[in-house]
Amino acid sequence: MDVPRDPLPHAKSPTTAAANNAVLTLPRFVWWVALAMTVLGFGVHHSGFNEAWLIWAHTQSVIPASFWACTTLLGFGWAVLIVVTAFDREHGRWAAAAMVSVVIGGLLIAFIKRVGYHPRPFAALDASSLQSIGEPILQSGSMPSGHAAGAGVLVTLLVLALRERGQLDRTRIYILMLMGFLVAWSRVAVGAHWPADVMVGAPLGMALAMGAYRLVNAGMPKQSPLSAVQIKHRKWWLCTLELALAAVCFGTDTGQPLANGFQGFIGSLAIMSCLARLRSAMGLAAA
Numbered sequence: 001m002d003v004p005r006d007p008l009p010h011a012k013s014p015t016t017a018a019a020n021n022a023v024l025t026l027p028r029f030v031w032w033v034a035l036a037m038t039v040l041g042f043g044v045h046h047s048g049f050n051e052a053w054l055i056w057a058h059t060q061s062v063i064p065a066s067f068w069a070c071t072t073l074l075g076f077g078w079a080v081l082i083v084v085t086a087f088d089r090e091h092g093r094w095a096a097a098a099m100v101s102v103v104i105g106g107l108l109i110a111f112i113k114r115v116g117y118h119p120r121p122f123a124a125l126d127a128s129s130l131q132s133i134g135e136p137i138l139q140s141g142s143m144p145s146g147h148a149a150g151a152g153v154l155v156t157l158l159v160l161a162l163r164e165r166g167q168l169d170r171t172r173i174y175i176l177m178l179m180g181f182l183v184a185w186s187r188v189a190v191g192a193h194w195p196a197d198v199m200v201g202a203p204l205g206m207a208l209a210m211g212a213y214r215l216v217n218a219g220m221p222k223q224s225p226l227s228a229v230q231i232k233h234r235k236w237w238l239c240t241l242e243l244a245l246a247a248v249c250f251g252t253d254t255g256q257p258l259a260n261g262f263q264g265f266i267g268s269l270a271i272m273s274c275l276a277r278l279r280s281a282m283g284l285a286a287a
Contacts, residue, residue, distance in 0.1 A: 033177075034152075034203035041199030045118075045143060053195045054121055057188055058131040065133045069258035072134075072186035074179075075147025077102040078248045079266055080154045085242055086273040087161060092234045093216050094161050095241060100212035101153040105205060109149060113141030121191055133190040135255035145193045145201035151183035152205025160213055190256070239274045246270035 044050050073079055081098050088094035122136040155176045162168040184202045187193040193201075249267035256263075 034206050037199045038203045041144075041196045041203075044199065045194070045196035050194050050196045051125065054188060055125075055129050057195070058129070058191070061131060061189060063189070065131075066258045068133055068186045068189040069256040070262040071182050072147060072190055072192075072256065073254060073259050073263055073266065074154065074183045075145075075150040075187065076252070076254070077106060077146075077150055078245050078252065080150045082242070082245045082249065082266055082270045082273075083154060084157050085238060085245070086269055087158065088238070092238050093213070094157055095238055097209065097213040097216045098153065098157055099241075100216060101157075101205070101208045102150070104212065105149050105153065105208045106146065108208075109144060109146045109201070109204070112144060116143060117141045118143040118194075118197075121194060130191050131189075134257065134259075137192050137255070142193055143197045143200065144204055145184065145187050145197040147187045148184035148193070148198035148201030149205030149208065151180040152202040152207075153209040154183070154205075155180035156206045156209035157213065160209075235277050235280060239277045242270040242274040242277070246274070 044053070074083070080102060081095070084098040085095040118141055120137050120140070120142045121130060122132070123138045127136070158176055159168065159173060162172055180202060184198040187198050188195050246267045249263060249270065252263075254263060
């Protein structure tokens with residue numbers, strides 16, 4: 001796979017446009033996987049295999065419940081924002097794209113769940129056939145999974161960031177895809193979603209992240225030179241965002257008591273990232 005290694009040129013030309021398009025996209029095979037997941041997800045959703053697969057997964061599970069409880073936290077919108085913002089040590093484009101993805105995705109998924117309501121597993125099946133990890137969700141719609149969409153957003157933005165930096169290779173892609181799969185599948189493991197929900201939700205998150213980053217990149221292009229004052233201002237707003245996210249993280253009842261320690265770690269990550277950013281911003285101010 002060809003991976004661009006050089007920074008994008010500053011002159012606006014057809015070559016620059018081609019370089020932008022190469023960076024602002026995912027490797028083709030990733031989209032083929034996403035398309036296959038979406039088609040299969042809708043097929044499973046309209047078949048009896050959805051229920052059978054869920055029950056089989058719960059009866060055959062050998063992975064500790066604490067692992068799934070912790071993994072599923074990474075699908076929350078605030079967790080996606082914390083990880084992406086901490087990864088964004090530049091000028092905030094990745095954090096902005098994550099914010100757009102989470103907000104639009106949250107509204108879109110809430111609308112789909114309301115219009116095409118499908119009950120949650122614990123609301124549709126006998127609880128004795130399922131393994132509950134955390135507090136069972138009974139009320140809201142199930143299709144598609146918002147946490148799986150969050151996993152799609154997280155993986156897509158990290159892949160794009162590494163690709164832009166010239167640090168992407170197939171090994172990193174496979175590691176990130178595995179992480180995304182585990183976060184998405186954790187929703188099935190904890191009993192919050194059907195398998196079809198996560199198969200549709202994850203590709204939806206990927207598409208949202210791609211669209212959001214293209215939108216943000218148009219308004220905050222990498223080629224635009226920033227003054228020291230502009231860089232300092234962006235560091236301050238990123239720090240403010242991270243403090244707000246840490247507060248949300250610490251104040252959220254995730255319904256997963258087994259993951260309380262990991263939840264604290266995620267919130268602490270936001271604070272540590274903010275402190276490092278503050279130190280950098282004050283260094284710019286002193287200069």
